[in-house]
Amino acid sequence: MANRRTTTMQSHTGGGIRASFLKVILLGDGMVGKTSLMNRFVTNKYSETLLRTIGVEFLNKDLIVNGQTYTLQIWDTAGQEQFKSLRTPFYRGSDVCLLVFSLTNRESFENLEYWKKEFFYHADVHNYEFPFVLLGNKSDATDSRVVNQDEIEEFVRLCPNMEYYETSAKKNENVEKAFIAAIDKFQKFEEDALNKDPFKNDPNKVDLDKIKRKNRSCNC
Ligand SMILES: Nc1nc2c(ncn2[C@@H]2O[C@H](COP(=O)(O)OP(=O)(O)OP(=O)(O)O)[C@@H](O)[C@H]2O)c(=O)[nH]1
Numbered sequence: 001m002a003n004r005r006t007t008t009m010q011s012h013t014g015g016g017i018r019a020s021f022l023k024v025i026l027l028g029d030g031m032v033g034k035t036s037l038m039n040r041f042v043t044n045k046y047s048e049t050l051l052r053t054i055g056v057e058f059l060n061k062d063l064i065v066n067g068q069t070y071t072l073q074i075w076d077t078a079g080q081e082q083f084k085s086l087r088t089p090f091y092r093g094s095d096v097c098l099l100v101f102s103l104t105n106r107e108s109f110e111n112l113e114y115w116k117k118e119f120f121y122h123a124d125v126h127n128y129e130f131p132f133v134l135l136g137n138k139s140d141a142t143d144s145r146v147v148n149q150d151e152i153e154e155f156v157r158l159c160p161n162m163e164y165y166e167t168s169a170k171k172n173e174n175v176e177k178a179f180i181a182a183i184d185k186f187q188k189f190e191e192d193a194l195n196k197d198p199f200k201n202d203p204n205k206v207d208l209d210k211i212k213r214k215n216r217s218c219n220c
């Protein structure tokens with residue numbers, strides 16, 4: 001059974017229940033460009049000014065994909081180790097995780113495994129097929145690139161449900177595509193979970209997740 005979401009409001013569309021509200025979390029080392037990616041995606045702005053994130057911040061953005069409107073609630077977290085205790089309480093209820101490293105910083109690539117583990121533990125996710133989108137950011141800085149394609153492909157291959165994009169928040173390359181991929185991955189993950197559910201058509205089944213969601217007033 002898939003990890004059930006607690007933040008997702010549901011709307012009925014035609015034949016089935018479709019999610020319309022997704023919690024997307026951005027994780028990765030400090031300085032890799034998480035805030036820049038979120039700002040580029042939500043406001044189409046980019047700044048060279050360095051403002052380290054402290055704890056977490058979130059922004060919402062609506063997006064239409066395959067005829068359905070999604071509200072993405074994007075949670076941007078602080079990558080610096082000293083802020084760990086401020087960011088981890090916000091992992092729970094994530095629907096999809098965007099893992100970010102910088103193509104110009106080897107350490108940020110080598111730390112990806114650490115970020116995955118931190119996410120699984122603090123989000124309390126037990127399904128290793130949870131959807132991830134991996135972003136190799138700063139693709140514009142070609143002269144400073146230190147992580148090669150082969151090692152990235154190998155990392156992605158070893159993750160059960162991960163897709164990879166090279167992005168540039170600075171040049172606005174692949175940013176929207178990566179967020180659309182996150183929606184896509186989430187959709188497929190949910191459909192797979194539903195198909196695997198042996199009680200999916202049982203009329204006596206009580207959907208406790210649905211009841212819980214109905215009673216929720218907060219998305220955090
Ligand atoms: N060349 C280049 N620089 C970028 C890109 N994205 C971000 N930067 C720069 O990298 C620095 C760090 O960006 P942030 O978005 O603040 O990084 P962060 O991951 O949010 O860092 P923390 O908040 O400390 O976790 C800033 O100076 C950005 O201008 C990019 O696509 N290309």
Ligand SMILES: [Mg+2]
Pocket residue numbers: 034035036051052053076077078079
């Ligand atoms: Mg930041």
